[in-house]
Amino acid sequence: MINKKVKNVQEALADVKSKMTFMLGGFGLCGIPENAISELVRLDIREVTCISNNAGVDDFGLGLLLQNKQIKKMISSYVGENDEFERQMLSGELEVELTPQGTLAEKCRAAQAGFPAFYTPAGFGTEVAEGKETREFDGKMYVLEPAFKADFAFVKAWKGDAAGNLVFKGTSRNFNPNMCGAATITVAEVEEMVEVGALDPNNVHIPGIFVQRIFQGKNYEKRIEQRTVRQKQ
Amino acid sequence: MINKKVKNVQEALADVKSKMTFMLGGFGLCGIPENAISELVRLDIREVTCISNNAGVDDFGLGLLLQNKQIKKMISSYVGENDEFERQMLSGELEVELTPQGTLAEKCRAAQAGFPAFYTPAGFGTEVAEGKETREFDGKMYVLEPAFKADFAFVKAWKGDAAGNLVFKGTSRNFNPNMCGAATITVAEVEEMVEVGALDPNNVHIPGIFVQRIFQGKNYEKRIEQRTVRQKQ
Amino acid sequence: MALDKIGIAKRIAQEVQDGFYVNLGIGIPTLVANYVREDIEVEFQSENGVLGMGAFPFDGEEDADIINAGKQTITTMPGASFFDSSMSFAMIRGKHVDLTILGAMEVSENGDIANWKIPGKMVKGMGGAMDLVASAENIIVAMMHTNKHGESKILKKCSLPLTGVGCVTKVVTNLAVLEVKDNAFYLLERAPGVSVEAIQNATEGTLIINGEIPEMAI
């Protein structure tokens, strides 16, 4: 067993630098690497490019880096929950590359799996396809999208072990597995670190080979964006 | 819950016809759809094209269809365990398209996921790439490989439910998940049919949306090709 | 009388057939789930990674790890599954989802849809909408027929940046049910009490009216 365990978030992010490109898992505030984000704020890393489906909310998630003006460029599919984001974008302070959600996921997976680019129908005929190669297959048009390149991927899992194996819970899985192994270094934070051998090999969602560092996360807030409930009769 | 359960293999394969293209899961004899293969022999379907990593052995798996001369064309990556296969191929009776194993898997996954084709480095500079489009990305050469098209995918899972959800065991998983949803109709046979709700939603390997028919298989032989063991001291 | 949002959702719910896997967009489409006939089997997919969505959780039982694409807390039905984003869009791109219902700011007579951006003013992003409309074969749009200034959103040509081209098959508005084909909107049904003339006046795109147009039965 190759040991990927590091002591804490400080050790995991010790070599993170300004101007790097990061991938961050999560959908909205669900499944985001809260510890890594806090550490990026603390380290005050600047001018970074973030690949993440959303940009958090004003006072949580990637919104914290936005408030702090640490982000130079965001690559996301949806940023509707963040006023500061919209302000920085419309004013031109923040560079934004909006990417269809399925394309975003597959650009991660392509990087993970060694595909240089792929053809997808998403965005054909829209401004997303402007300047990109398009091509017909079987009478349908597709856009060529290159794989992402990133320095670090920060992902959050439910359970993990020292071998780097990860298991996700519910919809907090989302982009996290697709980002593992898609950057030069993948850092996983987990809610619960379990003994090696405790995870069922049949139900490991991400094998440790895709993860370079893993640590036991702490103080998870796991904020809910839209608390929708019904009342018991 | 959309019910995919059919009574038995006869019902599941009732509309299978000669000259169709089939995908069959399994690696060697591990994880092959034994019930579907037996039924194809019984129905005496002819001139079929089979997409399967291997071709079974002389007297088991797809070897049974070969003995019976039901197969017109095989698309496989490795056929080394089958004398009848080699005989039919060298004599020209059997058309064979040898495809690198990772390419074979991804041609299935591309069909499942709606990708028309993909670029892979496998086979560049070899006869596998002859007549195919090649292209350079970042200084490395890739071959364009189209997605498979098939009429039926026959897969075998360990457990499944009426919703079509599947769970696989050990290395009998192999190509089975990649073939689900990659053909017009996916037929899954399972060793154990469980109640809907019994599978952990976090550990469903293939969601039921990729499966059109599911049935409780029977009489699994699960033959071992290379029984390698060591002795207890 | 023109429909309200719930009316639109109720009418669209009639389009959902037995055995359908359905993806519901944010807004009115989300409401559709509440009005689907109870004697048919349907499964709802949400592109953030769940198949088999159920109702909202009971107060106190919500789970931050179980949400839909609108970031709302949800529950799951027996037979549900969770998966990653790549597999979620494999379902969508691979045409395994049978019906896509989403909102729009504009729709044009050739089936184009615009719903993600107002240049210089509003940029929320396309989320999964571009993937959905580029692949789905059965796309129903839920929208108001006109904007708050009374201007038609059912157009000859979209003025806003497109989400997808030539993809919309049906539109259900507060005024009408329209089928999109052959570069025109075919009027299929009127909202209760709404005249054909009122629909014609609210429609900028080519409107085809064949024979008597029935009222919606909701």
Place this chain on the structure above:
Amino acid sequence: MALDKIGIAKRIAQEVQDGFYVNLGIGIPTLVANYVREDIEVEFQSENGVLGMGAFPFDGEEDADIINAGKQTITTMPGASFFDSSMSFAMIRGKHVDLTILGAMEVSENGDIANWKIPGKMVKGMGGAMDLVASAENIIVAMMHTNKHGESKILKKCSLPLTGVGCVTKVVTNLAVLEVKDNAFYLLERAPGVSVEAIQNATEGTLIINGEIPEMAI
């Protein structure tokens, strides 16, 4: 004295470093696992869908559902995982596997390898070899230096259909350890008691001999 298969496996095992994920081909490469130093951590991947392979099972404990790419029954180590073929080749194509060890019928001085077909005579197929050699950056070939007629298999140019081009980094044969670079085989080590001259005679490709060539320490 020339090495036997076990000797070749033992020598290759020395190339395996701490923290390596290793893919072992069928034949001699499979034997390498038995001789890796015990004080380092290594995980073995098999392309049929397992990471963290262990030893063969005890007699009676074999499981038809748990095999390696050679179709042999195996066991797994703590921390192992199973996955589908697509993910398995994501590991390989995505360069997550650090070292690939496989057999060959021919290797040429520019790093080409042929190991899957003898036209008109033997066609077993390439299995996962073409994917492995097209992506791996560290490829060691385990093979006999000559065929049964004494003809060199270490060539200027392969005569058989290729498996991959310009990809082999090192070759360990029964006679020598060779590094492949700059269109030549660099002789690094001799098998115990085998002379440089004997190696030269058995090598058709360009052989570079720099200084004193040490014997392998096995």
